[in-house]
Amino acid sequence: MKKRIKRIKSKANFMRRAIIEMLAEAGSGHPGGSLSAADIIACLYFDIMRHNPKDPEWNKRDRFHLSKGHCCPALYAALGLSGYFPPAEFKNLRKVGALLQGHPDRRTPGVEVASGSLGQGLSVALGMALAGRLDKKDYRVYCLTGDGEIQEGNIWEAAMAAAHFKVDNLCAIVDFNGFQIDGRTEEIMNLEPLVNKWESFGWHVIQCDGHNIEELLYAFGQAQSIKMKPTVIIARTVKGKGVSFMEHVVDFHGRAPVEKEKEIALDELRDIERDERNL
Amino acid sequence: MDKLYARDIYGKVLIELGKKDPDLVVVDSDLSGSTRTARFGKEFPERFFNFGVAEQNMMATAAGLARCGKVVFASTFAMFATARAFDQVRNTISYSNLDVKIVATHGGITVGEDGASHQAIEDINLFRAIPNMKIIIPADAPEAKEAILAAYKTKGPFYIRLGRSKVPSLEKRKKFSLGKGYLLRKGEDVAIISCGIMVKASLDAAEILKEQGISASVANIHTIKPPDKDLIIELAKTHKKIVVCEEHQTIGGLYSTVAEILINEYPLEVEKIGIENRFGQSGSPNELLKYYGLTADNIAKKTKKFLQK
Numbered sequence: 001m002k003k004r005i006k007r008i009k010s011k012a013n014f015m016r017r018a019i020i021e022m023l024a025e026a027g028s029g030h031p032g033g034s035l036s037a038a039d040i041i042a043c044l045y046f047d048i049m050r051h052n053p054k055d056p057e058w059n060k061r062d063r064f065h066l067s068k069g070h071c072c073p074a075l076y077a078a079l080g081l082s083g084y085f086p087p088a089e090f091k092n093l094r095k096v097g098a099l100l101q102g103h104p105d106r107r108t109p110g111v112e113v114a115s116g117s118l119g120q121g122l123s124v125a126l127g128m129a130l131a132g133r134l135d136k137k138d139y140r141v142y143c144l145t146g147d148g149e150i151q152e153g154n155i156w157e158a159a160m161a162a163a164h165f166k167v168d169n170l171c172a173i174v175d176f177n178g179f180q181i182d183g184r185t186e187e188i189m190n191l192e193p194l195v196n197k198w199e200s201f202g203w204h205v206i207q208c209d210g211h212n213i214e215e216l217l218y219a220f221g222q223a224q225s226i227k228m229k230p231t232v233i234i235a236r237t238v239k240g241k242g243v244s245f246m247e248h249v250v251d252f253h254g255r256a257p258v259e260k261e262k263e264i265a266l267d268e269l270r271d272i273e274r275d276e277r278n279l
Numbered sequence: 280m281d282k283l284y285a286r287d288i289y290g291k292v293l294i295e296l297g298k299k300d301p302d303l304v305v306v307d308s309d310l311s312g313s314t315r316t317a318r319f320g321k322e323f324p325e326r327f328f329n330f331g332v333a334e335q336n337m338m339a340t341a342a343g344l345a346r347c348g349k350v351v352f353a354s355t356f357a358m359f360a361t362a363r364a365f366d367q368v369r370n371t372i373s374y375s376n377l378d379v380k381i382v383a384t385h386g387g388i389t390v391g392e393d394g395a396s397h398q399a400i401e402d403i404n405l406f407r408a409i410p411n412m413k414i415i416i417p418a419d420a421p422e423a424k425e426a427i428l429a430a431y432k433t434k435g436p437f438y439i440r441l442g443r444s445k446v447p448s449l450e451k452r453k454k455f456s457l458g459k460g461y462l463l464r465k466g467e468d469v470a471i472i473s474c475g476i477m478v479k480a481s482l483d484a485a486e487i488l489k490e491q492g493i494s495a496s497v498a499n500i501h502t503i504k505p506p507d508k509d510l511i512i513e514l515a516k517t518h519k520k521i522v523v524c525e526e527h528q529t530i531g532g533l534y535s536t537v538a539e540i541l542i543n544e545y546p547l548e549v550e551k552i553g554i555e556n557r558f559g560q561s562g563s564p565n566e567l568l569k570y571y572g573l574t575a576d577n578i579a580k581k582t583k584k585f586l587q588k
Contacts, residue, residue: 105374113377123338128346132347157336
């Protein structure tokens with residue numbers, strides 16, 4: 001277990017550095033939520049999910065859908081590191097004709113369906129889960145949403161339907177970092193009591209620390225064992241996680257680091273990587 | 280003359296297709312009785328999903344099903360398919376070019392008594408601007424059947440608009456070919472270009488005009504997108520003027536489609552007959568068609584006046 005966790009942590013750290021580098025190069029984008037989601041996505045792509053980067057359309061693959069599409073740098077980092085495309089593509093993020101668009105687009109190998117307009121992804125994931133059930137395939141579908149995102153009504157339509165259809169191959173993860181672009185979620189549009197909301201919609205709810213790999217792996221494991229209902233993992237996270245001056249700072253929801261900030265951020269992340277390796 | 284509900288035909292076609300294709304899935308949002316998808320639901324309960332009154336979820340879920348190899352037919356009223364779920368159709372279905380065939384019923388003013396909130400008269404305008412989306416307004420029930428089969432066989436998203444009411448079947452109809460309009464009547468003075476139920480009204484108008492010494496062609500442009508550019512240009516070249524009729528706002532529908540093509544390719548005067556920047560209202564379908572000027576009499580009257588201008 002220790003080795004497993006260490007491996008995922010190392011991947012997540014690489015992802016964070018890639019996120020910082022690609023956003024600094026692009027000059028725009030969303031570091032805060034990309035960094036808060038990095039550990040969740042690392043667990044999925046480097047441990048939990050059954051997938052084959054050499055064959056993105058492999059029909060037995062587990063599906064991942066990034067409903068909070070603006071945090072695609074985290075997804076791109078995981079896909080590039082997995083081998084879906086060369087990491088050299090990172091530097092072209094958000095440029096004309098690039099493989100890596102500002103929000104997920106199907107041109108990118110490994111992206112299932114485009115996203116970006118918030119609130120629709122849980123429905124997309126539900127559709128994939130229903131298709132899997134119809135086809136009697138045992139793949140699972142993972143859908144990562146933001147916390148501000150679940151203010152969208154479409155999310156709750158999907159939540160109601162997933163429970164109604166008793167879909168148990170679907171696992172939603174809420175990246176609950178407590179911030180949205182205009183400020184704290186509790187001030188902009190309060191989500192609490194969030195656990196009760198999902199439970200009352202008929203979901204199995206697991207709460208965990210979204211940066212604790214062991215807790216995340218345990219949560220995903222438990223989700224697989226829940227039958228006849230969908231599971232949501234409410235992952236408490238820190239916006240901007242891993243870069244001291246970005247943590248809990250709403251400004252970095254939608255602002256890329258400038259060159260100097262990039263260097264400091266990369267230094268900090270390298271320090272974390274070194275400390276973890278030496279543990 | 281046969282008068283049929285296009286939506287009845289739709290319900291039957293779905294069952295035919297469903298028998299042949301195990302990957303065909305149908306979704307609806309609490310209007311399955313009206314859209315006739317309920318029949319498919321009875322026949323194939325495991326492949327039918329009723330999402331309740333939640334069109335946005337229905338459309339985005341359809342996208343997920345389609346991404347996993349299903350051909351999804353999604354139905355509700357035209358108003359909710361296009362207006363309520365626009366974002367889901369634009370950003371999730373069409374942007375990812377997924378196999379979702381939106382067959383909406385209750386399009387246009389002939390919804391009747393339910394009134395303006397249920398009369399989609401800007402649906403074509405909304406969807407026409409979406410890349411990858413193909414749009415068909417069948418003129419009658421047999422054409423609806425062929426259009427649905429064409430959409431089933433063709434990759435990517437479709438919007439097929441059906442009406443609520445029974446429609447008379449055209450006597451001289453050509454087999455449906457996606458993106459290919461056709462002439463139903465050949466004349467010399469003016470070409471009337473129509474779609475949907477206005478095709479029959481235009482044919483009747485041409486009869487009236489004939490008695491008044493005016494020779495009118497009538498063309499059925501069932502595929503609004505991609506439009507039959509060649510036929511539209513050919514009609515412009517071979518007639519003095521063009522009249523476009525549609526059960527839709529004159530903003531962004533068939534008239535706009537024709538005008539956009541001709542302004543660059545062969546500019547000439549084009550008259551529009553449709554709903555002029557107004558909402559609908561309650562009334563019987565026939566009363567409403569009369570009120571909004573969508574009758575053979577009015578088409579003939581306006582065409583004559585237009586030719587004399």
